[in-house]
Amino acid sequence: MFSFEYQSNNYRLLLSSLAQELGVQMQGNTLVYPPHFADGYSTVIELPNGLQAILSDYTLNDHFHLKRNKTTEEFYVLRYEEFRIEDELTLKIDGDVLSTKNEHHAGIFLTSSLFDVAYLGRKGSHNKGINILFDKEWLANHLQITDPEEVLSTYLQLKTASFTMEPIDNEYRRYFTEMMQIEATNPLRMATIQNRIMLLIERFFSRLYERSKSVLTSPKISRYDIHQLMHIEALLTENILNRPPTIDQLAQEAAMSSAKLKKLFKEVYGTSIYAYYQKQRMTVARDLLLSGDYTVKEVGLQIGYSNLSNFAAAFKKEFNLLPSEIRA
Numbered sequence: 001m002f003s004f005e006y007q008s009n010n011y012r013l014l015l016s017s018l019a020q021e022l023g024v025q026m027q028g029n030t031l032v033y034p035p036h037f038a039d040g041y042s043t044v045i046e047l048p049n050g051l052q053a054i055l056s057d058y059t060l061n062d063h064f065h066l067k068r069n070k071t072t073e074e075f076y077v078l079r080y081e082e083f084r085i086e087d088e089l090t091l092k093i094d095g096d097v098l099s100t101k102n103e104h105h106a107g108i109f110l111t112s113s114l115f116d117v118a119y120l121g122r123k124g125s126h127n128k129g130i131n132i133l134f135d136k137e138w139l140a141n142h143l144q145i146t147d148p149e150e151v152l153s154t155y156l157q158l159k160t161a162s163f164t165m166e167p168i169d170n171e172y173r174r175y176f177t178e179m180m181q182i183e184a185t186n187p188l189r190m191a192t193i194q195n196r197i198m199l200l201i202e203r204f205f206s207r208l209y210e211r212s213k214s215v216l217t218s219p220k221i222s223r224y225d226i227h228q229l230m231h232i233e234a235l236l237t238e239n240i241l242n243r244p245p246t247i248d249q250l251a252q253e254a255a256m257s258s259a260k261l262k263k264l265f266k267e268v269y270g271t272s273i274y275a276y277y278q279k280q281r282m283t284v285a286r287d288l289l290l291s292g293d294y295t296v297k298e299v300g301l302q303i304g305y306s307n308l309s310n311f312a313a314a315f316k317k318e319f320n321l322l323p324s325e326i327r328a
Helices: 011-022 136-142 148-158 170-181 189-213 223-237 247-254 258-269 273-291 296-302 308-319
Strands: 002-006 030-032 038-046 052-060 064-068 076-084 088-093 096-101 104-112 117-121 126-134 163-166
Touching (some): 038 189, 076 170, 126 189
Antiparallel strands (some): 030 038, 038 052
8 A cells, every 4th residue: 555645735746745755757747657556647737826736537556545634724625536436435534534335436525724634545446636726815815705714614514514525517527527638739728727627616616605605594414415416416417318217216216205305406406406407408419519410300309309399499498599500
């Protein structure tokens, strides 16, 4: 097992220290992992206004224990992570433990330097994600949050006393996928990555701020229920071209009543289950039309509309354009 501990709030220094421990040299801003440890890389991204991020994509060839020790110097990290877990993954934040076995796990969550964060990944696990580093003043100056300490503390109350977490939906996935897929030779690569990171930050904290307004009167959603909702969202979107499960079927999968599922889903995702599914369905239709490979009729049939008038009406409701106008 390879173990590494750090307390730095400078990602360039962090990766340099990790490279030294692994016995390799940095390649500019990028650490390409040696084969005995992992296949893949982590790279530092410099963002506007002094922010930093680490973009990572690697598969472990050894067990890996990573620990960020708490410090009195206050800063925050927004973590977007998608794990394909081999055997078991353990994430520990100041005594609060999330342990998951043999499955995919994805989430976006906020950690504070005031708490220890430890990660134990098993050999064969795949991790891709982005960590974004900022201080509380940045929130006040750039996200129009009047009192960042109050916003963060109320959001922490909503989740747990030590970290916040939100399920990854298709919009978060789209931002991240666009970062990962842009060609290295594209002259706009870095500008595109920076833009998508800023969009991801904006979306997370806008949603955080909206939730913080009602946090004192809203019931706390348990971490177990959050995990179940993530599972339901995946069922809805894993094959959007097929007919979705019924509410009763989804409730059975989530091990909760239909009423509770509908209520919690709307709290977390901001809309009803059907409206969420319909939005993803129309997004797929738009992408198919923009590809230029399909006619309007073919796209309508692919996403389950036998009546093209109904398809056109649903599409216009979502995008304020008819399907025939999307490439005009």
